[in-house]
Amino acid sequence: MNKIGFCSGILSIIISFLQSIPLGIYFASGISSYASISLNLFSNNNVDFFIWGTIDQSTLVVHSWLESNLISFFMLNLFMIITGIITIVGSTIEKISGKAIMSLSSLLILIVIIYISIFIPLNSIELIGISIDIMGLFTSLGNGYYILIINFTLALVSIRTHPLETD
């Protein structure tokens, strides 16, 4: 089993679905946490952007990409969910096909990073409804973006370290 690939897959699933990573979890009438690390990609004008959608911090209104922008839904949310699933499946296949899946997953993560870094600032009005310049984006990057970079690095390493069965 490709453990680094498996970790990359888990990271992909986490940033595809979660708003934050809970820290200091305690169990009082359900599961709660004292603190959390936000997984926002970047923030602009009090709006936090995630892989799955946006949160307006002033009104606390949540929009998923599925309802606000279909292109972003396909390029961000769907790509990351597919990446997470195929990476976890590919990490268990100790064949050349497994290695090909790991390569595909790293390519998908790279596409997501390029989409966030280049396409969103260039077409911000059409894609997310807010004007963002490229420098503005890079001064307001969040933890989610850095986790995405770590995820990409892990996916690249997992291609090299992918175990192949010897018959």
Place this chain on the structure above:
Amino acid sequence: MGLRKTGFAAGFLSIIIAFIAGVPFSFTNETANSILNFSILIINNVEYFSWGYISNNVGYTSLGFNSIENLITILIWLLFFLPGLFGIMASSPKSIPEYSKKLYKLNILFISLILFIYTLDYIFSLFSSLSSAFFGFGYYLLYIILILNIISIKILKKS
């Protein structure tokens, strides 16, 4: 080779310390009578954990801030989280013993570093006349994790 149980237990405990603040126990009628707290240090009624601290029942962490302070906190938190990840990875049935041994050694280094930092912190707070400092349950759990990692290496060497 099957799952290396001591290494897995050490990794699991490290993950618990990295994420969980407390676990309730001693239940009567679905209500917990007591909470097992994983705080590492308690100074002036402020409980310090791997991720931040709790003061007056409110948790604070600087892990999410975009500042230089964030990097130091992330590094300290990683010293808790990575032994968990490494411990579980090194204990899987198909893992290569040589690599597992290296990971366990790395875990021992990380845990020793944490223990050194918190012990130093405790000694410094003892010198301060205004503060009252105690070790929490998490501190002793770190020693258990350290011992479990050492046992894992010994078992690997024997096999």
